Amino acid sequence: MATGQRRSSMRERFREQVREDVKAVALEQLAEGGAQTISLNAIAKQLGVSGPALYRYYANRDELLNELVIDAYHDLRDALARAAAGSAHVRRPEQRMRELAHAYRQWAREHPHRYELLFRPPFPGYDAHAEPIAEAASTLMLPVLGVLDGNEDDDVQYVVRVWSRMHGIVSLELGGAYTAMHIDADALYTDEIQTITERYHRKP
Amino acid sequence: MATGQRRSSMRERFREQVREDVKAVALEQLAEGGAQTISLNAIAKQLGVSGPALYRYYANRDELLNELVIDAYHDLRDALARAAAGSAHVRRPEQRMRELAHAYRQWAREHPHRYELLFRPPFPGYDAHAEPIAEAASTLMLPVLGVLDGNEDDDVQYVVRVWSRMHGIVSLELGGAYTAMHIDADALYTDEIQTITERYHRKP
DNA sequence: TCTCTTTTGTTATATCTTCTAACATCGTGG
DNA sequence: CCACGATGTTAGAAGATATAACAAAAGAGA
16 A cells, blocks of 8 residues: 555665665775775675675675766766756857866866776676766767767767867876876866867867 | 806896796786786696795785786887887878877787776875886887977977877777777777877977 | 564675785705 | 705685575565
């Protein structure tokens, strides 16, 4: 009945709550020491339950990491969508492109380990990564396609190339390559985006 | 004396030999399952010695991984240097640039896990990565600077941007993003390099 | 309300890892 | 010859993932 369904959903909700708690602690560990330091044991200890209890909620460690990947992908996608929506009123497409590129890099800098998680599969034989990445890349670049004023198929490769350039800089920046070389990542990224928008401007 | 020195160097040589053997097995494991699957225990078993014997040669697992990083960096650097030397006779700088870019991507495709090892610190709080990466980046881009016909300081940022573009594509390709999106990585990379060389051509 | 079933948590255990400690062995240098 | 240092051994601590067996709690139905 109604109460029965409600109580059943209560259980479901509790289960979902625990899963969220686990992921929250996992994100803390991720932020502190990277993906390798995420430990189901440590998470359980921090949550006050003991050891194998978490295996009622996640089949294994990889499943948890997988959820973190998917969440991160959703998060980045939403951040880009917000940036695109926020600059929808801006007339000049170069400016919209700049804001989108800025949002991309900003998210990566705010969540460096999650960004790495996105584009660097932490699993040995990782199948579940391909599909999210595919969907990620497609949906991720929708705002860019929008900035490009709705050209269709042929521009996909161009969009991917734009994405690759943004990712290249962000990835090297997060890896510490720029600081090690004493290179101003801000200026580098700004210049690169400037070049990209100029090129776009030139290319009808 | 002479024999004394020779025997002392014999020991040294044996020690170096064992270290190389360990690294060789580690590279096998790296190629098979990624950096995470590298296990000192398994290496020892495969080498016929048992467990903690390897700690006479490597203080800990991180030191071994560190050596792998440095070796990979040297290897990539040498591959690029070979490519640069091999195309030194080529007159047109665009062609030299193309061959250099091709060598870069080819090395990454031949050693995907080592490439990942290079540009992603596999350790949590890992300092030793910064210095090799700095030297890597500097030396790595020397051939590119050479292709650029010896302009000096101001071009460093441009070279780094070129490197970032190559790395962006190669990194996403190794991560499987392109295959998941059914994108031809060959064509993408070729087009990108073409654009880069055109741009260089345009820019004195 | 009583009972049956499902879900969830527990402890114990097996197996893996890195890494230290204590002890044995072997070759080289004096 | 002898002694020291380098190298290897086994034992074991600490911690990880993951499974098995068992206990308890909570919902569903009569």
